[in-house]
Amino acid sequence: MFGDILIKTHFEIKETIVTILTDSEYLIEIAKQELAAHRTVVENYIAQNPFFEVTLESYEPDPSTHPLIRRMIETANTFDIGPMSTVAGVIAESAVQKMKEAGATVAVIDNGGDIALYNNSAKPLVIGIYAGKSKVRNLGFSIDPSPEILGICTSSGTVGHSISFGISDAAIIFSKNVALADAAATALGNALKEKGAENIEKALSVIKVPGIDGAVLIEGNDIGIWGKVPTIVKANVAYDLITKGE
Template sequence: MKEYFQIKETAVTIIADERSHIDAAKKAIISHRDLLERFIYSEPYFKIAMEPYDVPENAPEIVKRLAEAGNIMSIGPMSAIAGTISSLAVESMIDEGATYAIVDNGGDIALVNDREVVIGVYAGQSQFKNLAFLIPPKDKITGVCTSSGTVGPSISFGFADAAIVFSDNVSLADSAATALGNSTDINSENIETAFEVLNVPNIEGAVLIQDDKMGIYGQVPEIVKADIKYDCITKA
């Protein structure tokens, strides 16, 4: 089963075997967004901070995860928002009994999969077309998060067509993808040096696409050819 769901700025595609699993994801998204909005109402700078941010111990779980991921990557907490929501939604699906659950929040994906999953790469006007990652079955949550300076509405200070990071910590994958994208400059010949920002624990691997260059860092899933359909991309 597959359903598109949007609430305010959050637009996700949810995939699961059971309707109850999709419903669990939607409830989790609504609940955690509400907690985040309440926190931001009390601390409005949290939403726009571009640097590490300390939060109180009694902060909601979503706020703690955002702050932790941003702090690790030395950037603002909202850099992890899409991946964190995806992860919390998939965790709720697992609590409902799901062994196959995917939440794609505009290219920031959390999944648990008891079968192979193919995740396509969209890198805008880059020459790299119809590439995908073959994700093997796993019994724990995996994060596949993407940032871009040329595609989509997210804030990026770099020039990457696609900065993709893999980590079992989905919040960290999201912040790390942002940091990786930020580290690119207009000269794609320097693509290798951008990976230096990923020298932190728990990053499994990354792929960086810029213009006619593609770099690979660490361990990444098998890259395969696939027929990438633009209509399948989750967007608001």
């Protein structure tokens, strides 16, 4: 999906299962170190505050804790959902930011369908769309080069193990704030309770907040699009290589 000139590797640390794509082995190691370090931050906070891990509603802000934890709480509270809804996105973004600072031209981390992407190369990258049993297949988003990190986060009521109270096959969010994209994808997925194009339009209204660039909501053969979304192109999506995590 990304081309043959980049290095791709699979990395697992406990429940965190990611695919890393970048320019060099050196940057791969930086990503692994950053992913492990920020996962430890979350684990340590949960050990002292177990409710943080299980709540599905807004969490009381904690100004005394690590900036990563504060960001998770503040971002999830935007949609009145639990802070763990942001964990994959915020950890992926932290690692991509470190890779960018280390000189990466391309840095992509797919954390179980929540993607932080930096593409400052000369050509677009294509990110495949995976919507489970939906007939929306072999399509992708063409992501133009940019000096900014982009979040492309997905939630689903029919794919994967993450909690969703909706029926969407794919609720996809685009934002330069990856944690916000992660939380918004959860909120969008939760909002679609019934089939039909009119219900898709209604669900999309819940994520129209500052910082969200665009969204795509897929259920069965129906697709809803809101805001600014990258160009959709044909793509040879290798579904067996999709990162599958929590």
